[in-house]
Amino acid sequence: MNSGEQSSQEKGQPGFYRAALFGLCPQCSERTLFAAPARIADTCASCGLNLAELERGSRAAGVVTIVVAAALIGLALWIEDTFRPPLILQMIVWTVVTVAAVLGALRAFKTYMLMVSYERALERQSEHGAEHDEGDQ
Ligand SMILES: [Zn+2]
Numbered sequence: 112m113n114s115g116e117q118s119s120q121e122k123g124q125p126g127f128y129r130a131a132l133f134g135l136c137p138q139c140s141e142r143t144l145f146a147a148p149a150r151i152a153d154t155c156a157s158c159g160l161n162l163a164e165l166e167r168g169s170r171a172a173g174v175v176t177i178v179v180a181a182a183l184i185g186l187a188l189w190i191e192d193t194f195r196p197p198l199i200l201q202m203i204v205w206t207v208v209t210v211a212a213v214l215g216a217l218r219a220f221k222t223y224m225l226m227v228s229y230e231r232a233l234e235r236q237s238e239h240g241a242e243h244d245e246g247d248q
Contacts (some may be wrong), residue, residue: 124191127222127226129221130144130222130226131218131219131223132218133220134218134222136155136157136158136160136162137160137165137225137226137229138155138158138160138229139155139157139158139160140154141156141157141158143156143157143220144156144162144225145223148214148218149214149217149218149221150211151166151201151221151225160229162225165225165228165229165232166221166224166225167228167229171220171224172217172220172221172224175216175217175220176213176216176217179212179213179216180209180213183205183208183209183212187205
């Protein structure tokens with residue numbers, strides 16, 4: 112779509128992996144994306160970008176949590192069946208693993224959805240700008 116502008120656009124924007132890992136704002140690349148470990152902030156504290164508006168479409172986050180949790184439960188049952196580790200050890204390990212995996216998946220998913228809707232918002236803005244110019248004439 113934006114083949115010509117790609118190189119100039121990429122300059123100010125963080126790559127997806129870095130953005131997901133550090134919670135970088137898609138507009139200014141500051142670490143302002145997450146208000147809590149897996150909750151997107153309402154607005155960027157640095158550039159004022161309306162993050163809540165951009166996040167509105169990503170209701171599927173609950174599905175991501177369920178899928179990750181189901182996969183972990185399956186893995187836990189398999190390990191329990193195969194290795195029979197002490198229960199206390201399992202409880203500690205699985206608590207840590209579950210929290211880390213769900214948070215990681217949610218952060219990656221939310222960051223991805225936010226970056227996609229940010230791109231769409233940019234495209235929509237340029238379209239609206241063009242329409243507005245025509246309407247003025
Ligand atoms: Zn920002």
